[in-house]
Amino acid sequence: MSLRLGLDLGGTNIKVALVDADRLAEGDGWLVATDTVPTKADLGPEAVTSRMIEIASGYPQAATIGVGVPGVFDKKTGAIELFPNLPGPWKGFPLLAKMTAGLGRSSALINDARAFTLAEGTVGAGRGAHTLVCVTLGTGIGGGVMIEGRVHLGGLGTAGEIAHQIVVPDGPLCGCGNRGCAEPIAKAEAVAARAGKRSIEEVYAAVRAGDEMAVEAVEYAARYLGISLANAVALLAPDRIVIGGGIVQAGDIVIEPIQRALREHLTLVPPASVEVVAASLGPNAGAIGAALA
């Protein structure tokens, strides 16, 4: 048995997965345990880190610990550069050093969207793909690229940000500082606002009920996500695209318009050569990917 622990640090919850790496190839029995613990993010970096160390201490059988984090960190030092959705002084916080010192075991950080990609590509809906592009739709839009079984991180670890490709020059301002990225157009909040609804869940319910404004809002977001994915196809020629995040529950209401928008723009490869599928690991994908990191 080669047990690895993964923690997925989110704004509301820390998701936990214990994975037996020796059973990954068998396709079952690899997920040993899962758990969900409140983050209490408002208590700040020190308290959140202590909480993660306490959780990991409950799994002494794990040889390694991976932490999926919702933002950008320095790949060399493991210090946090930007957590856009967690309160407190995270900038410069030496998370990896504190985790390693507190645990006395080998640990690693991975961006949460890249963790999602690693998990879906290894044991989820992306398994067996040669070149995989993953997108997670939620509060923000994360992404990742996996080529021949390895997540492509780039020199700084920032590769795979599908939704920060500019799709509308001088378009709406993005959290990253650019204008016209796909994220501010297609993230949950933007779609809900365009549809005149309070939440993305209300939008999907309205789409099912045939509400024209809701259908138009989803189509609008899908159009720009489709363009981002077509750009990714031009650059990477993936054979599979996995779409995940909370929206997967909405199924074809979301996947189908994105697929249609993508196919409209595929000129260099036969549309049928790029499969678009829903993620299969559910809300534990990030923790599983962190364990595999």
Ligand SMILES: [Zn+2]
């Ligand atoms: Zn951006």
